[in-house]
Amino acid sequence: MASLTTVSAAAEVVIDIGGFPIRLSTDDPAFVAMLKERYAGFVTSGTPAQIEFDVVLAPADSMLGNGDVRVEREAGQWSMGRGDFEAGWNPGAARGIIRQSANPYSLNSVLRIVHTLLLAEQGGFLVHASSAVRDGRAFLFAGVSGAGKTTMARLAPPDATLLTDEISYVSRQEDGYHAYGTPFAGDLGRLGENMRAPLAALYLLTKGTENKVEPVSASEASRALLENILCFAQDSGVVRSIFEAACDFVCRVPIRRLTFAPDARVWEMIS
Amino acid sequence: MSEKCYVARSSKIAARMMGDEMMIMLAPESTLFTLNEVASVIFKAADGATPLDEIVAERVCSEFDIEFEVALKDAEHMVKELAGHGVLIVSDKPTTQSRAFAQVAR
Numbered sequence: 001m002a003s004l005t006t007v008s009a010a011a012e013v014v015i016d017i018g019g020f021p022i023r024l025s026t027d028d029p030a031f032v033a034m035l036k037e038r039y040a041g042f043v044t045s046g047t048p049a050q051i052e053f054d055v056v057l058a059p060a061d062s063m064l065g066n067g068d069v070r071v072e073r074e075a076g077q078w079s080m081g082r083g084d085f086e087a088g089w090n091p092g093a094a095r096g097i098i099r100q101s102a103n104p105y106s107l108n109s110v111l112r113i114v115h116t117l118l119l120a121e122q123g124g125f126l127v128h129a130s131s132a133v134r135d136g137r138a139f140l141f142a143g144v145s146g147a148g149k150t151t152m153a154r155l156a157p158p159d160a161t162l163l164t165d166e167i168s169y170v171s172r173q174e175d176g177y178h179a180y181g182t183p184f185a186g187d188l189g190r191l192g193e194n195m196r197a198p199l200a201a202l203y204l205l206t207k208g209t210e211n212k213v214e215p216v217s218a219s220e221a222s223r224a225l226l227e228n229i230l231c232f233a234q235d236s237g238v239v240r241s242i243f244e245a246a247c248d249f250v251c252r253v254p255i256r257r258l259t260f261a262p263d264a265r266v267w268e269m270i271s
Numbered sequence: 272m273s274e275k276c277y278v279a280r281s282s283k284i285a286a287r288m289m290g291d292e293m294m295i296m297l298a299p300e301s302t303l304f305t306l307n308e309v310a311s312v313i314f315k316a317a318d319g320a321t322p323l324d325e326i327v328a329e330r331v332c333s334e335f336d337i338e339f340e341v342a343l344k345d346a347e348h349m350v351k352e353l354a355g356h357g358v359l360i361v362s363d364k365p366t367t368q369s370r371a372f373a374q375v376a377r
Contacts, residue, residue: 218290219305226296226303239298240285247287247294 016044017111018169018180020118023049028057031102038104041194042183053096060101071113071233080113089114112167112184113232120241123172123248128228131163131179132156138179138197139270140168141258142228143205148260150187152205155264164192167230170199172245177253203258211266214257221255222247278350279319279360295358304358309335310349317359319366323350
């Protein structure tokens, strides 16, 4: 695990996704400027950060390759890594350190991992789904790559607000589940709006020749949802939490199968 | 499989009844198992203290229209397969391993 030392921060930025402001500090103002541009809409000022990460920038040729993501917990501290980054996070101290080269993709991966861990503690999750808000209610469209997440986002009517076309943020709160906008964009290449709305329904996407909505059994919904939830950690506690969260979600939120042809009329069936 | 075998749910799993199927997550591997209605009855009754043949006789044959010998053979096959994955623990003596899981397997 990376040691939790600090950097002499010359610049910092607070990125607020899902109501979890995370401060990133580094000695490279140009890198922070790039992050502010990339995460525009999710950058806050004046909001106290709930977690602080020091970002130590390494030469690009010292952080090569992708490989498999590794996320492990030892003595209450998380360590995570891939060929292009190494990170450590102490949840008790709300501090961590990230070592990577000056690219936004590695940091994006770390943020996704950290948010899956944060959400797992409170009954939420990140899921492969596009999502949008219409009439104050959020709708999720889940599926693997090629299922039509981005297509549904492209076909959305003008009065729908896009939360994401790739990774949806589902948070459990006292009054039920809410979906938040994320900066985790897919093929659409556009960040979601930084807003939240109560979740009305989740649709499991299937491409077809006509538009139709069909019910799915609780067990089928659970299986499909679990297949699409992001879980990086090889950790019993996290796996159990996500399993329980998925089952609870299926019991509380309507889940249907949406077969659709790539035509905007499909949105007439979303309710 | 011995004549008296006792089956207990592993402490490495999380399980939940969804509709009429039992969903079982084996952690930390994130392997998902789904049991049908009959298998779910056996899984829920696998308390480590009740012999498998008793579970089959009193829980399966009483609820489903199936002969004891056939049901026991199917149950032994299912138990062997799930035990191979670490979902169930088989013993020739009673155990109390899974008591804490009774509330999870609802």
